[in-house]
Amino acid sequence: GAVVSQHPSRVICKSGTSVKIECRSLDFQATTMFWYRQFPKQSLMLMATSNEGSKATYEQGVEKDKFLINHASLTLSTLTVTSAHPEDSSFYICSAPTGQTQYFGPGTRLTVL
Amino acid sequence: GNSVTQMEGPVTLSEEAFLTINCTYTATGYPSLFWYVQYPGEGLQLLLKATKADDKGSNKGFEATYRKETTSFHLEKGSVQVSDSAVYFCALSESYGNKLVFGAGTILRVKS
Secondary structure (H helix, E strand, O other): OOOEEEEOOEEEEOOOOOEEEEEEEOOOOOOEEEEEEEOOOOOEEEEEEEEOOOOOEEOOOOOOOOEEEEEEEOOEEEEEEOOOOHHHOEEEEEEEEEOOEEEEOOOEEEEEO | OOEEEEOOOOEEEEOOOOEEEOEEEEOOOOOEEEEEEEOOOOOEEEEEEEOOOOOEEEEOOEEEEOEOOOOEOOEEEOOOOHHHOEEEEEEEEOOOOOOEEEOOOEEEEEEO
16 A cells, blocks of 8 residues: 655654654655644544645644644645644644545654653 | 544453444535554554445455444454454545544454
């Protein structure tokens, strides 16, 4: 099946710094990618839809100025958590659709100290 | 809005037991339905899917039938193995390639 990668897999940062997470579709092109957030022992919550060549679409309650999304190419979307705080610590997962299936990245564990 | 409700876990079974994980949904239209599995330390993988009423999705011994009349998509397996231990997520999408709405996830633990 198709492969989606994320980098880094884990990141620890100090409060107030910014962190960039990359999501790549390795063997297919994706005009749309999705970013989810997963809290411990909870489900995935959609944060935003990343659109190649246009602005991302954010879900209600997600701060677009805090979670910056850039879909730079047909194989790369980035999520930047700006001025991170401990409450932003979470597991961030991206996905990309191809054909009739969505493929998920392995996730990025963000810990903000 | 759309939503998915799953039975709470964890579900603990002995090897070769029968598995059912209940999933019901609320949607304004006619969504596609999915089961995803997340093994420890790994990302989500599509387990099976169904796109219209009465469709049955199946994979690796798991199956689920799209029941429009009861708005359900229960996951079943006749004989579970230890290797099936994972978190199972029921999800819906208004259309292929579109965003997914997930249930809370159900932890399955299978003991030998």
